[in-house]
Amino acid sequence: MTQSAAPPDRRPVVTPTRVIAGVCLIAPFVAMLWVSSYARVEPTLIGIPFFYWYQMAWVLISTALTMVAYKLVQREQRARKGGGSQ
Numbered sequence: 001m002t003q004s005a006a007p008p009d010r011r012p013v014v015t016p017t018r019v020i021a022g023v024c025l026i027a028p029f030v031a032m033l034w035v036s037s038y039a040r041v042e043p044t045l046i047g048i049p050f051f052y053w054y055q056m057a058w059v060l061i062s063t064a065l066t067m068v069a070y071k072l073v074q075r076e077q078r079a080r081k082g083g084g085s086q
Contacts, residue, residue: 017076021069028062 031037038054045053 015076017072021072024065024069024072027065028058031058031061 032055038051040051041049043050
């Protein structure tokens with residue numbers, strides 16, 4: 001079996017933009033799986049132990065990071081297709 005070479009005008013699949021998007025998507029998982037970093041009571045925030053408000057903060061952070069990753073990939077795909085900037 002012979003494999004045909006990819007056309008020279010094709011860009012690599014792993015681009016810096018996709019790496020950044022991947023980091024944005026992986027960060028919340030790492031933060032939540034590293035339990036020893038937040039398994040404590042102090043400091044409290046308006047009476048809520050750190051353990052709980054840290055996890056709730058990551059809900060908002062995860063939302064923002066997912067949106068950033070989506071926009072980065074969307075912009076890259078648009079640029080690959082030769083579309084306009086936005």
